Amino acid sequence: xxxxxxxxxxxxxxxxxxxxxxxxxxxxxxxxxxxxxxxxxxxxxxxxxxxxxxxxxxxxxxxxxxxxxxxxxxxxxxxxxxxxxxxxxxxxxxxxxxxxxxxxxxxxxxxxxxxxxxxxxxxxxxxxxxxxxxxxxxxxxxxxxxxxxxxxxxxxxxxxxxxxxxxxxxxxxxxxxxxxxxxxxxxxxxxxxxxxxxxxxxxxxxxxxxxxxxxxxxxxxxxxxxxxxxxxxxxxxxxxxxxxxx
Amino acid sequence: xxxxxxxxxxxxxxxxxxxxxxxxxxxxxxxxxxxxxxxxxxxxxxxxxxxxxxxxxxxxxxxxxxxxxxxxxxxxxxxxxxxxxxxxxxxxxxxxxxxxxxxxxxxxxxxxxxxxxxxxxxxxxxxxxxxxxxxxxxxxxxxxxxxxxxxxxxxxxxxxxxxxxxxxxxxxxxxxxxxxxxxxxxxxxxxxxxxxxxxxxxxxxxxxxxxxxxxxxxxxxxxxxxxxxxxxxxxxxxxxxxxxxxxxxxxxxxxxxxxxxxxxxxxxxxxxxxxxxxxxxxxxxxxxxxxxxxxxxxxxxxxxxxxxxxxxxxxxxxxx
Ligand SMILES: Cc1cc2nc3c(=O)[nH]c(=O)nc-3n(C[C@H](O)[C@H](O)[C@H](O)COP(=O)(O)OP(=O)(O)OC[C@H]3O[C@@H](n4cnc5c(N)ncnc54)[C@H](O)[C@@H]3O)c2cc1C
Numbered sequence: 001x002x003x004x005x006x007x008x009x010x011x012x013x014x015x016x017x018x019x020x021x022x023x024x025x026x027x028x029x030x031x032x033x034x035x036x037x038x039x040x041x042x043x044x045x046x047x048x049x050x051x052x053x054x055x056x057x058x059x060x061x062x063x064x065x066x067x068x069x070x071x072x073x074x075x076x077x078x079x080x081x082x083x084x085x086x087x088x089x090x091x092x093x094x095x096x097x098x099x100x101x102x103x104x105x106x107x108x109x110x111x112x113x114x115x116x117x118x119x120x121x122x123x124x125x126x127x128x129x130x131x132x133x134x135x136x137x138x139x140x141x142x143x144x145x146x147x148x149x150x151x152x153x154x155x156x157x158x159x160x161x162x163x164x165x166x167x168x169x170x171x172x173x174x175x176x177x178x179x180x181x182x183x184x185x186x187x188x189x190x191x192x193x194x195x196x197x198x199x200x201x202x203x204x205x206x207x208x209x210x211x212x213x214x215x216x217x218x219x220x221x222x223x224x225x226x227x228x229x230x231x232x233x234x235x236x237x238x239x240x241x242x243x244x245x246x
Numbered sequence: 247x248x249x250x251x252x253x254x255x256x257x258x259x260x261x262x263x264x265x266x267x268x269x270x271x272x273x274x275x276x277x278x279x280x281x282x283x284x285x286x287x288x289x290x291x292x293x294x295x296x297x298x299x300x301x302x303x304x305x306x307x308x309x310x311x312x313x314x315x316x317x318x319x320x321x322x323x324x325x326x327x328x329x330x331x332x333x334x335x336x337x338x339x340x341x342x343x344x345x346x347x348x349x350x351x352x353x354x355x356x357x358x359x360x361x362x363x364x365x366x367x368x369x370x371x372x373x374x375x376x377x378x379x380x381x382x383x384x385x386x387x388x389x390x391x392x393x394x395x396x397x398x399x400x401x402x403x404x405x406x407x408x409x410x411x412x413x414x415x416x417x418x419x420x421x422x423x424x425x426x427x428x429x430x431x432x433x434x435x436x437x438x439x440x441x442x443x444x445x446x447x448x449x450x451x452x453x454x455x456x457x458x459x460x461x462x463x464x465x466x467x468x469x470x471x472x473x474x475x476x477x478x479x480x481x482x483x484x485x486x487x488x489x490x491x492x493x494x495x496x497x498x499x500x501x502x503x504x505x506x507x508x509x510x511x512x513x514x515x516x517x518x519x520x521x522x523x524x525x526x527x528x529x530x531x532x533x534x535x536x537x538x539x540x541x542x543x544x545x546x547x548x549x550x551x552x553x554x555x556x557x558x559x560x561x562x563x564x565x566x
Binding site: 011013014015016017019037038092093094097119120121122123124125126127128129131132133135136137138139140141143153156157158159160161162163164165166167168171177178208209210211212213214215216217218220222223224225226227228229230232233235236238239240243245246 | 255314315316317320340341342344345346347348349350351352353355356357358359360361371373375376377378379380381382383384385386387388389390391424425426427428429430431432433434437438439440441442444445469480487488490493494495497501502512513516519520522523524525536537538539540541542543544545546549550553554556557558560561
């Protein structure tokens with residue numbers, strides 16, 4: 001079983017997001033980065049569990065500059081066997097997907113796993129794009145993935161419930177909560193990660209299909225009104241007459 | 247031409263699809279073209295699509311498409327787009343739409359924005375905004391190619407009756423059988439799924455345990471609201487995972503969000519702060535959530551929640 005896990009780098013979850021004075025750039029001063037939690041906690045850990053059960057290898061791949069190596073090493077410390085970094089500033093989603101697809105095409109992976117979205121641009125795009133570029137089935141927002149031979153049974157999130165589906169390898173799947181539990185790398189893993197291969201591959205092409213032209217603050221026009229606990233009738237009145245939500 | 251895929255899971259057009267059609271019509275007006283809606287298979291309610299803005303409704307019926315597979319659906323939508331010369335494709339940012347939006351963009355080499363929440367403008371480029379950083383900021387994207395794919399975040403605009411009834415045209419497409427087999431769809435009936443809910447009642451660790459959730463359910467029932475929870479509540483199994491809202495859970499933007507016994511951590515706020523009106527119930531006056539609320543009640547939740555339920559019931563009986 002050969003598994004590829006796509007990982008991305010995102011600001012950590014408590015980061016305050018601010019912009020340059022002309023609002024066209026993200027202010028990255030002092031930003032701390034982590035591996036995108038969906039990639040780390042669910043996609044990577046499930047890949048490792050599948051490997052442990054069915055034998056095989058787990059490769060992590062990232063499209064990004066050398067500064068991403070620390071996050072890639074973390075993937076190795078958690079348990080991936082080797083890593084690939086496609087050396088490029090990720091521009092559009094399709095650019096990133098093309099790099100991943102180009103690498104994956106030559107390496108016959110059985111399963112390509114990634115998180116359901118990245119917590120920066122919340123695109124949820126790469127999985128579907130990689131699948132389309134490689135002519136593979138794609139299952140999004142999967143909360144479980146069990147393998148029997150080369151047939152996988154997956155649960156995926158749908159509005160108000162779950163869909164159960166079946167697909168044969170190879171396929172692409174995006175992982176949501178429920179797929180696995182976070183693993184904290186131990187000392188041995190961290191030491192071993194230093195010796196595992198991290199191959200740097202040149203990128204191919206570039207594009208600017210879509211670009212962020214401006215950032216805006218989320219409007220914070222809330223001013224709070226306190227209501228006495230013994231006067232819920234007043235709250236209901238306000239919700240009806242003032243907020244007009246009931 | 248703008249093409250909107252009006253999805254009909256379980257054979258019925260959803261409200262989100264009417265939103266998407268109204269949205270598509272607004273883009274068509276902006277670009278000076280028509281808006282077509284595509285339905286696949288059975289789609290009860292499709293006679294309304296014209297009313298909400300479709301100039302044309304196209305139906306594709308093919309037994310292969312009875313089973314949802316992102317690959318066969320992408321092939322179908324792309325062919326229809328090609329047949330009618332559509333350059334902008336709109337889908338809902340639903341479980342179905344999220345499976346399609348990336349595929350479509352890759353297939354058509356299109357510029358893409360997923361989870362869009364504003365009607366595009368066309369001044370110095372085709373510009374659309376979406377929430378980024380899980381709701382901590384808004385980014386305006388400029389889509390630089392004639393071919394564009396957009397998934398529309400639910401509840402971003404309301405369906406508007408801006409058109410009139412149109413006849414449904416049948417169209418044939420060539421589609422190979424898919425490789426994904428759907429075995430079962432399990433949905434909780436009777437409640438509105440979280441991402442689509444207009445009213446949400448959410449509770450956190452302040453509940454102290456799963457035993458007392460009845461008061462939350464009672465409040466939600468009195469409002470016809472959907473229930474949600476904070477992450478630790480789902481992690482410890484007090485509530486099912488699909489109720490977890492926030493940065494690493496479901497991002498929602500209901501009209502009303504009532505947060506009960508939730509402190510208001512930044513990761514929680516990220517997923518709920520786009521709610522129109524926020525009510526916070528917490529016994530700690532210093533809880534950070536009060537800084538992000540429209541209405542606050544500093545009190546013990548076990549005391550105040552039943553009182554709120556009573557007040558809602560009274561309101562319902564008067565307004566019934
Ligand atoms: C990477 C990462 C991602 C995360 N993602 C999410 C996410 O998506 N969603 C999320 O929710 N969290 C997320 N978290 C966790 C988040 O940081 C908080 O820990 C969590 O939101 C706290 O949940 P809570 O408010 O229910 O509990 P607490 O913070 O423990 O708050 C409980 C609140 O209840 C109040 N209370 C207690 N008893 C009563 C009573 N009797 N009456 C009234 N009020 C009472 C208390 O005053 C307190 O304010 C994430 C954390 C990390 C590190």
